Amino acid sequence: MxxxxxxxxxxxxxxxxxxxxxxxxxxxxxxxxxxxxxxxxxxxxxxxxxxxxxxxxxxxxxxxxxxxxxxxxxxxxxxxxxxxxxxxxxxxxxxxxxGHFHTPLSPEQSRAYVGFAIGSGITPLLSIIRTTLETETRSTFSLVYANRSIQTIMFKEELEDLKNKYMNRLNVVHILKTGQEDIEFFSGRLDRPKLQDLFTKWLHVPNFDTAFICGPQEAMTTIANTLQEFGMDQNNIKYELFGTPNARPKPAVQTQAKTTDVALKVVIDGVSRDLSGGSDMSVLDAALAAGIEAPYACKAGVCSTCRCKVTDGHVEMRVNHALEDYEVAAGYVLSCQAYPKTASVSVEYDE
Ligand SMILES: Cc1cc2nc3c(=O)[nH]c(=O)nc-3n(C[C@H](O)[C@H](O)[C@H](O)COP(=O)(O)OP(=O)(O)OC[C@H]3O[C@@H](n4cnc5c(N)ncnc54)[C@H](O)[C@@H]3O)c2cc1C
Ligand code: FES
Structure with missing residues (x-):
């Protein structure tokens, strides 16, 4: 925990x-x-x-x-x-x-990775690039990094240094919205036509084993769809979302809908607590209301800090921008978005 x-x-x-x-x-x-x-x-x-x-x-x-x-x-x-x-x-x-925005590394592996960062989405990618190239000495990384202008490029010098250090293994493509109009290929937005151009002339998608994407939701979807259009399996695409428009939770709206009582069992730090919730209350809110220090941050289904596993009963996850399909299939839910659908529900935060 x-x-x-x-x-x-x-x-x-x-x-x-x-x-x-x-x-x-x-x-x-x-x-x-x-x-x-x-x-x-x-x-x-x-x-x-x-x-x-x-x-x-x-x-x-x-x-x-x-x-x-x-x-x-x-x-x-x-x-x-x-x-x-x-x-x-x-x-x-x-x-x-x-967080799970990573794949296992091994010094024996020789892989080709591609990353897409929009604005501050560079932060996890920088850690991934630095760690990967240091650990896997035969792997390569291509980074497509989109910014408004040259002045807003975070970690510009660090990326230059990395390019010098890993001359033959790191390739960085900067796409700038303004200030590079003379080189049309590298200017504008990272939209589908731009990506199609990149994937036709610069980056051969079938060569890549894994793609990492971090940025606003709309751009991430466009990048993932275009990667698949060019032959990448969706299982090889990893995402990290920083937020959605107006992602901060709104105050709960009181509705007239009938709510039912729910018996909730919450296991956290190896301690099991029985509490009562309702079908209109998220598992996280029920736990917090009972004084349990359950982890959370965004309360909007974005960050996955509140992830837990349903071990008994059923819940409905209203929003999920954070968990991957295999995690959901294994019973994991975002507790801030999980609403009980059965009269009793058990969850574990320790798994
Ligand atoms: C897993 C994860 C990792 C993150 N990593 C980073 C990181 O490395 N660097 C970084 O700078 N941020 C990162 N973020 C975003 C960060 O958590 C905050 O959401 C962001 O800094 C805004 O917080 P705030 O308190 O300043 O704004 P708030 O007071 O929360 O919001 C103010 C306004 O900005 C809007 N808004 C909120 N978040 C964003 C956003 N990300 N982009 C545009 N508008 C937004 C809101 O809708 C609101 O209108 C990450 C988010 C997640 C979920
Ligand atoms: S608290 Fe961020 S997804 Fe639940």
């Missing part, structure tokens, strides 16, 4: 005018272990309200400090606070690293 840990901020550096890279180390002096592509969920009080937000780790596996890149979102609570007020020496509380 994920627990909140204290992390001390050891460095803060701008990577663009509206994004910072924050370096963190466990306050107790231990080393934080994680897998490339995972994220941290921070908890912080802002203007008297608890805010929880997830940020992907951009540093490679094996380093001393972990780093996250936080891009300012217009009017956004946490991202503006982190860019303007967070200081070296501050302590941030975070759940231990989570």
């Amino acid at each position: 994920a627990k909140f840990i204290d992390l001390t901020v050891t460095a803060i550096e701008p990577t663009t005018a509206d994004a910072v890279v924050v370096s963190l180390m466990p306050t107790d002096g231990s080393v934080l272990s994680f897998v490339q592509g995972q994220y941290l969920t921070f908890k912080h009080m802002i203007d008297g309200a608890e805010v929880r937000r997830s940020y992907s780790i951009c540093s490679p596996v094996g380093g001393q400090a972990v780093q996250v890149g936080i891009k300012r979102v217009d009017g956004g609570a946490f991202s503006n606070w982190a860019n303007a007020e967070l200081k070296i020496g501050d302590t941030l509380q975070a759940l231990s690293p989570m």
Whole structure:
């Protein structure tokens, strides 16, 4: 089970005018272990309200400090606070690293990976690229990285350094919305015609074993569909979604629909608790209402922090932007989106 840990901020550096890279180390002096592509969920009080937000780790596996890149979102609570007020020496509380945006690495493997990052979607990919090329010395990585303009490219220098280090194994294609009109191929939006052009002239899709995509939902769907159009099996495409438009949960709407009582069993940290819920209440909300410290962040079906396994009974998952088909088939649900459909439901957070 994920627990909140204290992390001390050891460095803060701008990577663009509206994004910072924050370096963190466990306050107790231990080393934080994680897998490339995972994220941290921070908890912080802002203007008297608890805010929880997830940020992907951009540093490679094996380093001393972990780093996250936080891009300012217009009017956004946490991202503006982190860019303007967070200081070296501050302590941030975070759940231990989570997420499944990765594939197993092995020094014996020789694979061809392709990644697609839109804007701040570069953060998990940077960790994946750094860790993969270091671990698998015969594998290659091609990155397609889309940004508004050259000024908004996060980790531009780090990518240049990586290209120099792995000259024959890393290929980076920058697509800029503005500022590169003289080279039509690399300018504009990463839409279907652009991808078709790329896949015809630059990247031969059947050569790739795995694709990683991170960005806004609409762009991710277009990229995944076009990859499949060019021959990639959907099982070889991994996704990480940072948010959907207006992804923050809205206050519950009271309806007249008849609700039924539900007997809920929640296993967390090896302890089993029986509580009562209702068919109109998510499993997560029922657990939180009973004082159980169940993990969550977005409460909108995006981040998967609240993942648990249904071991008895049935639930309906209303939104799922985070779990893959095989996880759902194995009984995993997003508890913030899971509404009981049977009179009794048992879930486990520890699996
Ligand atoms: C698994 C995961 C990993 C993530 N990794 C990163 C990362 O590495 N770097 C990073 O900068 N962000 C990352 N995010 C997004 C991040 O968690 C926050 O959603 C984002 O920083 C906005 O939070 P906020 O508190 O500033 O804005 P809020 O106060 O939550 O929202 C303000 C407004 O912005 C809109 N909004 C919320 N999120 C986004 C978004 N992602 N893009 C555009 N508009 C948005 C909301 O709809 C709202 O209108 C990640 C999200 C997830 C789920
Ligand atoms: S809390 Fe983010 S998916 Fe449930």
